[in-house]
Amino acid sequence: MHSTPISLPELDDLDRRILEQLQEDSSLTNQDLAQRVHASPPTCLRRVRRLVDEGVIDRQVAILSAEKLGSTLTAIVEITLDVQAAERLDEFERSMLTERAVLQCYRVSPGPDFVVIAQVKDMPAYHALVHRAFTAQANVRNVRTFFSVHRAKFETRIDVRA
Structure with missing residues (x-):
């Protein structure tokens, strides 16, 4: 029985920098994200949309404090x-x-x-x-x-x- 290998998207250095920043703070504006990764805002927006479309970015969420919400x-x-x-x-x-x-x-x-x-x-x-x-x-x-x-x-x- 042969399994089909999973096709992984090609990620370059800019993609990786974008992903690092978004994992740290997904609420960044496109302008702030572009500045942090040293890219133009249109390029940054295009890359983020591609990463979402390819499923690399699965979803963006807020991480809540369980302690502050009484779920300890x-x-x-x-x-x-x-x-x-x-x-x-x-x-x-x-x-x-x-x-x-x-x-x-x-x-x-x-x-x-x-x-x-x-x-x-x-x-x-x-x-x-x-x-x-x-x-x-x-x-x-x-x-x-x-x-x-x-x-x-x-x-x-x-x-x-x-």
Whole structure:
């Protein structure tokens, strides 16, 4: 069985500088961005539009402070399913997509079937999440949770250097 290689877009130095700046602050005006990357505003705007069109820039968001919003409990949850058939894995994954407390969901191997990162207000909110999203599902065999006591690093940036 042969897999088709993913076609990666060609990125030059200017594209990389633009991406670095936008990862730092996506609210920059085109004028400010152009100045920071040493390009003309029309060139910069054209490049950003191309990066969006090619899917390199997936979306632009605001990163909120969980602490300031009262959502201070981070749970790293390992989930093992009873049945690992493709349709059962897909079913569990779909259920995680609709769960607002779940920030990230990964299928992993080896070990558990999924690792989920969840952000909740407190332990009662965590217990409600576990009941609603995990233990109420008949196919969930095991749930193992780690709670963050300190976050040393949190980044959303991707290294775009060549």
